[in-house]
Amino acid sequence: MVPLSWYLILSALLFSIGLFGVLSRRNAVAILLGVELMLNSVNVNLAAFWRYGDVANMAGQVFAIIVFAVAAAEVAVGLALVISVYRRRNTVIADDIDLMKW
Amino acid sequence: MTAEQIIFLIVGVGTLLAALMVVTTRNLVHAALWLIATLFGVAVIYALLHAGFLAVVQVVVYIGAIAILFIFAVMLTRKDARDTGPQMNPNWWIGALLAVLSGVGLVSLLLGWSGSSKTAAAIPSGFDAVGLLGEALVSPNAYVLPFEVASVLLLAALVGAVYVAFNRK
Numbered sequence: 383m384v385p386l387s388w389y390l391i392l393s394a395l396l397f398s399i400g401l402f403g404v405l406s407r408r409n410a411v412a413i414l415l416g417v418e419l420m421l422n423s424v425n426v427n428l429a430a431f432w433r434y435g436d437v438a439n440m441a442g443q444v445f446a447i448i449v450f451a452v453a454a455a456e457v458a459v460g461l462a463l464v465i466s467v468y469r470r471r472n473t474v475i476a477d478d479i480d481l482m483k484w
Numbered sequence: 485m486t487a488e489q490i491i492f493l494i495v496g497v498g499t500l501l502a503a504l505m506v507v508t509t510r511n512l513v514h515a516a517l518w519l520i521a522t523l524f525g526v527a528v529i530y531a532l533l534h535a536g537f538l539a540v541v542q543v544v545v546y547i548g549a550i551a552i553l554f555i556f557a558v559m560l561t562r563k564d565a566r567d568t569g570p571q572m573n574p575n576w577w578i579g580a581l582l583a584v585l586s587g588v589g590l591v592s593l594l595l596g597w598s599g600s601s602k603t604a605a606a607i608p609s610g611f612d613a614v615g616l617l618g619e620a621l622v623s624p625n626a627y628v629l630p631f632e633v634a635s636v637l638l639l640a641a642l643v644g645a646v647y648v649a650f651n652r653k
Contacts, residue, residue: 383486383488383603383604384489384492384532385600385601385603386599386600386601386602386603386604387594387595387597387600387601388489388492388496389529389533390594391591391594392496392500392529394586394587394590394594395500395587395591396499396500396522396526397586397590398583398584398586398590399500399503399504399506399507399583400507401579401582401583401586402507402579402580402582402583403506403507404579405573405576405578405579405582405583406507406572406573406576406578406579406580407507407571407572407573408570408571408572408573409512409571411512411554411557411558411561412507412512412515412571414554415506415507415515415516415519415554416506416507418519418523418546418550418554419503419507422522422526422546425526425538426526426529429529429530429533429535429538430533432535433533433534433535433604434602434603434604437605437607437608437611437613438616440613440616440617440620440626441620443535443537443538443613443617443620444617444620444621444626444627444630444631445630446535446538447538447541447617448630448631448634450541450542450545450546451634451637451638452634452637453546453550454545454549454550454638454641455637455638455640455641456641457550457553457554458553458641458642458645459641459644459645459648461554461556461557461645461649462644462645462646462648462649463648464557464561465557465560465561465649466649468560468561469651474561477573
C-alpha cells in the first residue's frame with residue numbers, strides 16, 4: 383500500500399515544476415502549460431485525500447471535477463486571448479505584451 | 485515493496501520527468517506532447533487511487549480536448565514558437581529559486597506532518613464510487629450548487645472565447 387505522503391510529495395513537486403514554468407517562460411502559451419501542471423497537481427491532492435479519508439464522502443472527487451471544468455474554461459479563454467493578441471500585435475512573447483504596463 | 489508501490493514510483497518519476505520537459509524544452513509542440521505524457525501519468529495515478537471516473541475524465545477532457553487545443557494554439561502562433569531567441573525570461577533564475585523554495589518547503593512540511601504516513605482503508609466490496617459521485621453532484625443536500633455554477637462558468641467561457649478570438653474582418 384502506498385502511503386499518503388508519496389502522493390502529496392508527488393503533487394508538491396508537480397506544483398513546483400508548474401510554478402517554475404509559469405514564472406520563467408517567455409511564450410504566453412508555455413505559461414498556460416505551466417498553469418495546467420499546477421491545476422493537475424491540485425487534483426492529485428484532492429483525489430488522494432478522498433481515497434485516504436472517508437471513501438463514502440465524495441467531496442474530493444466532486445471538487446476535482448469542478449477543477450476540471452475550471453481548467454477547461456481557463457484554457458479556452460486564455461488561448462483565445464493569446465490568439466487575439468497574436469493577430470493584433472504579431473507576438474505571443476509575454477514581455478512584449480506591455481500595453482497596460484506602467 | 486509491493487507491486488503497487490513499484491508502479492507508483494515508476495509512474496511518478498516518469499510524470500515528473502515529463503513535467504520537467506514541458507517547462508524546459510524549446511520547441512512548444514514538443515512541450516505540448518510532453519504535457520500529454522504528464523497528463524497520462526496523472527491519469528494512471530488516479531487509477532492507482534481507485535478514482536476510475538477521474539482517470540477517464542482526465543484522458544477524455546485533458547488529453548482529448550485541452551492538450552489538442554494547446555497544439556492548435558501553438559500552430560496558430562507558429563512564428564514565435566520557432567524563433568531562435570531564448571525561451572526563458574532574463575530573470576528566470578528568480579522563478580527557479582521560488583519553485584525550488586516552494587518545493588522544498590512543501591516537502592519538508594509534509595514530512596513533518598504526522599498524518600502523512602496514513603494508509604488507506606480497503607474499499608468496501610460492492611462500493612459504487614461513480615454512482616455516489618453522480619448522486620453527490622446533483623443532490624440538493626450535496627454539491628448541486630457548485631455543479632450549476634461550473635456549468636454557468638463553462639457557458640460564459642464558451643461565449644467569451646468565441647467573442648475574444650472572433651476575427652471581425
